[in-house]
Amino acid sequence: MSLHFVETYEEESCLVIARFIGDILDGDKNRTALANTTGSAFFKNCEAAFAKGDFVTVLDNFVEHINVLFTSLADKGDLDSYLDILIHVAQRLRDSEDTSQEQLLTAAKKVTAALTKETDKHAEKRLSALTDLFNALNGEPKIQLQVLLAITDYAKSSSLAGLLALALKTHLESWIKDWQLTVPEQRTLYMAAAEVLRLSKKKKAGPVDAYRLVVKALATYQGASAAELHSVRSKAAEAITDFIRFPDLYQFDLLEADAVKQLQKDPEYGPLYQLLSMMLTSASIKEYDALVKRHPEVLESTKVPAEDTRAKARVLALLSLASQHNELGFAAIKEALALEDDEVEAWIIKASGKKLLEARIDQLRGRVAVTRIPQRTFTQAHWRDLTAQLGAWKENVWTMKDIISSQTYTGLSRGLPAPKVVHAERRLLDWWIRQARKHGVKPSRIVSWVRRKLGTSICIYRRLCDGTLGCATPCLLCQRELLRFDLRVHCSQGAALWFSGRMSDAGAPKSQLTGMQRRSFRKHDLKQDS
Template sequence: MSALRCALIETSEEEAYVAVAKYIAELRDGQQSTFTDECEQLYAAEQHEKLLDKFMSALDAVFAAASSDADLECCLNMMCHLVPRIPLPAATAAAQRLAAALAASTDSRPDKRLLALVTLYNAAYDAPTKAAVLLQALGYAKAAGLSDTMLPVIRAHADSWPTELGLDAAGERRLFTACADALEGCTRKPRTAAREGVRLLSKCLVTYEDAPAAELPTAVPAAAHVVAEFVRSPDVFQFDLATNPAVAQLSSVKEHAPLHRLLSIFLKGSVQDYQAFVATADGTAALAAAGISGEEALAKMRLLAFMGLAHGATEVTFGQIQAALDLSAEEVEGAVVQAIGKRIAEARIDQLRGVVAVSKCAPRTFGPQHWLELQTTLAGWKEAAIMAQQAVAEAGGSAPARSGPSAAPAPAAVRA
């Protein structure tokens, strides 16, 4: 195998941009042209915005004719790094134009276009520009079928983006909604993507807690999506947004009122309430809106009813479970085992006594009452810790501390 030789050649930044101009001219015209001279003059005059526009005018030709991935990436990188050379506020508009041009096609080298959008995000130096490019990249990822590429990025950075970008409540909502929308296109880990999407939409709904009533209608799609996802999920049994104004308003929206009624039954009602509701036209509409069958919804309702029965209790009888879950006597133990398997509760079945000893069971929804209970519990722990600390201090004051060999009594003197 022949040895590889590497030569380092010192070049100026100007030479790099001239080389890009020559490369684009050859791809576009097949030869050197006035395009190169014009680009060189613009760079020399520090007309970076016009130079970027000049490069962008040939962007389609670059994507269509570039045969080398390395050359294409280099060309796109140089375009992206022209943006921070443009003074504000023109830089924001220039970045948006470049982002729009990169996202204009999903047929021509979509992976390189998305990579360039990420590069542009990193190259931008002001928060508004970064935010605009990020939204463009998220939308493009879904449109180009590259959502799987964005999943790890969103999971790692979505929570910190609002602070880093200085977003207000409206900007935070747009970002979280765009992230959730992008994740809907994931195919490799759809369940992970769905959970992350619902989590981000839930964070979006939290921003409406103190919002003016006039802003609430904009939250309807996100609220309906989060509620539907909770209803149809076989593994999620706690919903903490029941009192959220964005969710509560669904009860007065004709299209989503049946779904909200189903949610209310899941969180506060009984199996009998559920059975009566699904026998109506609204119940049928609610199941369809949630994308869940009646059998699947009934199975989840029974688990939720067990939560309502077991939360706060130390023991629950087989008879109580049978009545609450509308089961036969033979089905009770299986239902309890399923609840334990779903980690709804920590419990032990006592077959001889016909009871279930409950160690811990979460509530169906975590509201203001539960926050007060938690506050009381924490206050109790704090008081107990203070008392223990005082007891230790008092014990230490009445008895001298002993440690090491010096604490041992000295031996008596030996007399001859």
């Protein structure tokens, strides 16, 4: 089998499509009369527009007769090629300097409308062409948003949600961030993507992910107007129903959110909100039984078997009970959950197996020691408590730091062993002594001189902090980061000596002194300070 490479140009590829569409428009007419036929006029119009670089006209002509390609082409390869060229023309339109934003948006809407017009046997090809158009418009976020919404609508109507679900789950958050969408645009996109994921049957992108997107959309309605809140009543009720229906969901953060809380007094969804509130906050299954008895229709609205809903209510009641006590007795759990004696341990193990509870069971004493339990809901009150707790911890850490610092310097002044950090001063003194011996100066002179300059009980890091960062006391950051530093010591007669080096655990720092500095060091400082 031999391969043949044929060089073609962009104009040739586009004109091939134009000629093909023209031939289809002419049908069985005689070719000798093509000069005055509809097909020949279509071809000449496309040829003239392409020669002028008028890609708007070329794209309009192709889009107007795009359904001709879907109905006339039996070969899938040819159809793919023609659709690729169509998207390429749209990309050329985007890259053209003469194309305005409004023209590009209008052209994109025409292409999406033509591709989504029918849900026939070529639905997958149409969806693929739409995604190619979306990618070709990269860098135009507002237009990409419109195309993406059209893609989600077509995926739902053509039963192709599974092909789009994983991409939406993976890239939706990055699109919202990169495109810098407004709050209304975020809501629209969240809801559209959630509808696609709800129809998907994939395990990695399905109804549970749709529920999470709806929750994110409802969170954007905090502080919204009454009209806006009323428009999402059904979506809020849908989120509550999903929370009750899905067996692995035990956390719901929107109990106090405006979009959900509005259902509290709603005549239609009021009992559903009461059921949610009771399941999240009640520590007894008896309240659940009483509510279901008063409103038996509430379980019918969730379309969940009554036994499954009661089992979930029991687990949530156990979590509420455990959050109130560090240690529980079997008798208290039995009464709160309406269990038999031999069922208590099984429900504790069930909650622990779902990683909702960490506890130790003492079978001999009939007690359960709770070590960790997550919040079932996280409201503004919880945020305030967490902020206060973190503030208290921060204050305690700073207090402990001040105590350690004061005790360190008190111990040094009393002659107690110096901590490892202060050994930097000793290494510095050792280096000065070696320099003194090198230049024939008595070590006693250099020791007394340096001690008078630096101080005997003050860590070198403290002097560095006072001189550079303005700290009142040395901190761990300085002790770690000031391993490389410059220390300037002013001498008695105005001469200056610069010490520049890198501290290391192996020994004293290395330094380079010029001849002038060494002479100043010998003749002025040590001689005058001796």
